[in-house]
Amino acid sequence: MKGRRLFFAGILIAFAGSWFGLVYAPQIQLGRLEAVEIAETGEFHPPALPGSARRGREVYRAHGCFYCHSQQVRPPGFGADSARNWGPRRTVARDYLRDQPVLLGTMRTGPDLANAGLRQTNAAWHLLHLYSPALASPGSIMPPFRFLFETRKAGAGRSAGALDLPAELAPPAGCEVIPKPAARDLVDYLLNLKAAAPLPEAR
Numbered sequence: 331m332k333g334r335r336l337f338f339a340g341i342l343i344a345f346a347g348s349w350f351g352l353v354y355a356p357q358i359q360l361g362r363l364e365a366v367e368i369a370e371t372g373e374f375h376p377p378a379l380p381g382s383a384r385r386g387r388e389v390y391r392a393h394g395c396f397y398c399h400s401q402q403v404r405p406p407g408f409g410a411d412s413a414r415n416w417g418p419r420r421t422v423a424r425d426y427l428r429d430q431p432v433l434l435g436t437m438r439t440g441p442d443l444a445n446a447g448l449r450q451t452n453a454a455w456h457l458l459h460l461y462s463p464a465l466a467s468p469g470s471i472m473p474p475f476r477f478l479f480e481t482r483k484a485g486a487g488r489s490a491g492a493l494d495l496p497a498e499l500a501p502p503a504g505c506e507v508i509p510k511p512a513a514r515d516l517v518d519y520l521l522n523l524k525a526a527a528p529l530p531e532a533r
């Protein structure tokens with residue numbers, strides 16, 4: 331009888347201990363995090379994403395970009411992230427405050443994208459890269475996402491946003507390749523990926 335009581339008390343302590351350690355303590359440490367105003371710029375971090383970038387985030391999720399790309403920069407001493415130019419500082423919990431769900435990623439077949447919007451600011455480059463990665467980034471093994479584009483008959487002049495493709499990828503004469511709205515939204519999302527605001531806890 332005595333042994334059974336001890337057994338159940340042990341189970342209770344094990345569950346209560348893990349609840350304190352895994353639920354309660356993180357809630358105390360991180361549960362009340364809020365966006366902060368950055369004194370240097372007067373802007374809030376993390377900023378709210380514009381609508382197009384929020385839609386683009388769903389495209390990013392839907393097409394599994396996170397299977398090959400992480401969005402987390404490790405501190406110096408934990409890997410070569412800063413040497414690879416993946417971010418000016420490590421990422422911290424506050425950077426992900428507005429993300430639901432957080433797209434940290436688990437694999438790094440491609441570069442970390444936490445600061446993709448700082449490294450490559452040219453929307454046309456991103457569109458070309460999605461259509462034909464190796465064209466924008468020689469030697470790339472990233473798969474193309476051509477279904478985010480459509481080939482259609484060109485009007486009198488070239489439409490704004492039509493891709494500038496070399497002969498081997500060019501559409502049939504009289505046609506042009508145009509990004510679909512999902513591709514434009516996705517690129518707006520990529521251009522907004524910045525985790526560089528100087529936060530005190532990231533120093």
Ligand code: HEC
Pocket residue numbers: 390393394395396397398399439440441443446449450463464467469470471472473475516520
């Ligand atoms: C099968 C793995 C794989 C998938 C899936 C993938 N990528 Fe990539 N990505 C790569 C590799 C490898 C590179 C590095 C070569 C290059 O620049 O193309 C890369 C590079 C990039 C870069 C350039 C980053 C930089 O700073 O140089 C961007 C932006 C990017 N990918 C966005 C995306 C988006 C958006 C998606 C989803 C639509 C995606 N990737 C899906 C493998 C992948």
